[in-house]
Amino acid sequence: MVNQNTAAQLDAADPLASFRDRFVGAGSDLVYFDGNSLGRPVAAAAARLTEFVEQEWGGRLIRGWDERWMDLPTTLGDDLGRIVLGAAAGQTAVGDSTTVWLYKLMRAAVDHAVRTAPGRTEIVIDTDNFPTDRYVAEGIAAERGLTLRWIEVDTSAGVTADQLSEAVGERTALVVLNHVAYRSAWLADAPELTRIAHEAGALVLWDLCHSAGAVQVDLDAWDVDLAVGCSYKYLNGGPGSPAFGYVNARLQDELTQPIQGWMGHADPFFMGPGYTPAQGIRRFISGTPPILGMVAMQAMLELVEEAGIGAIREKSVALTSYAVELADATLPEVTLASPRDPAQRGGHVTLHHERMREVTARLWERDVIPDYRDPGGLRIGLSPLSTSFDEVERGMGAVAEALR
Incomplete structure (x- = not known):
């Protein structure tokens, strides 16, 4: 009715x-009817972008890096964590694309498993997971000599607790799941599925692309290990706006991210001969942050916090x-x-x-x-x-x- x-x-x-x-x-x-693919622009973003071009970029020029831009991936990440993700400060960074974040965090997770528990040789992922997630997992499995264990799911639903319990075990290194299924909108029971993965001794990575900004997320309370999401859907950052990555504080010193760029170095301007990772979430940053792409996202985060x-x-x-x-x-x-x-x-x-x-x-x-x-x-x-x-x-x- x-x-x-x-x-x-x-x-x-x-x-x-x-x-x-x-x-x-x-x-x-x-x-x-496509706000889950590309959100409408926030009206305030136009003035904010103009102000940025005229004052920060045009007025401050290279000084902007010292004054604000160098820290923006983590300060904006902290805002995102507080307003949207249920994540305490120091665990979220903004930058790169969703695909790059997925590669970095999946690869870091399976390398950690292989290093600490050599028998863990499987990545568990479902057949209706978003294509990028599946493709990245396939590539990493091929690189590292691992096996993909597929969960067959109903395309009008998603992964259930019973299905995951049957799929994980002593060989599971990493579980990759979508919080909201891109096709059906199935909302996964994130705390329960995380618990099941942890009981099997595996790490879990959540894709938040179709939930961040529309569905309540509580990464810290759920004890999530890793998460990745984009900012151009419900966070209205605009086409090609940067993605974000979350790494639980308890894992940051244990994981080695595979794309060692100068922005993740402990002293980026030392320009030394070898790579020394920065402390905390900053070690998971790779290249130069997309500062322009973060400006519109700030405007939307303010609306989300207000509402x-x-x-x-x-x-x-x-x-x-x-x-x-x-x-x-x-x-x-x-x-x-x-x-x-x-x-x-x-x-x-x-x-x-x-x-x-x-x-x-x-x-x-x-x-x-x-x-x-x-x-x-x-x-x-x-x-x-x-x-x-x-x-x-x-x-x-x-x-x-x-x-x-």
């Missing part, structure tokens, strides 16, 4: 409705639940390919029909922008601070029309 409240009533009662005005283009007629990640999650649940209700009422030929229980669902909804690829193309022509994922999946990504219930209602109506 569709919610008895209309979209207008839901918007009027939404405590976060005013945040929508702070995003470029949010007031237009375009329906944006509160708990309230953002509540709005996300309300938006996706409304989309599911509308699909049930108006799209009888469509199958829900996401968990129906909102407690098991992240920030997007996937609807399945064999002609969804054509539907997506037609919707784009009409300024209704979802995305498509095989097999036959129309993904509706609803960024909580920039999406209204009216937008959901108009978009779902357009989906029904396009499918007809």
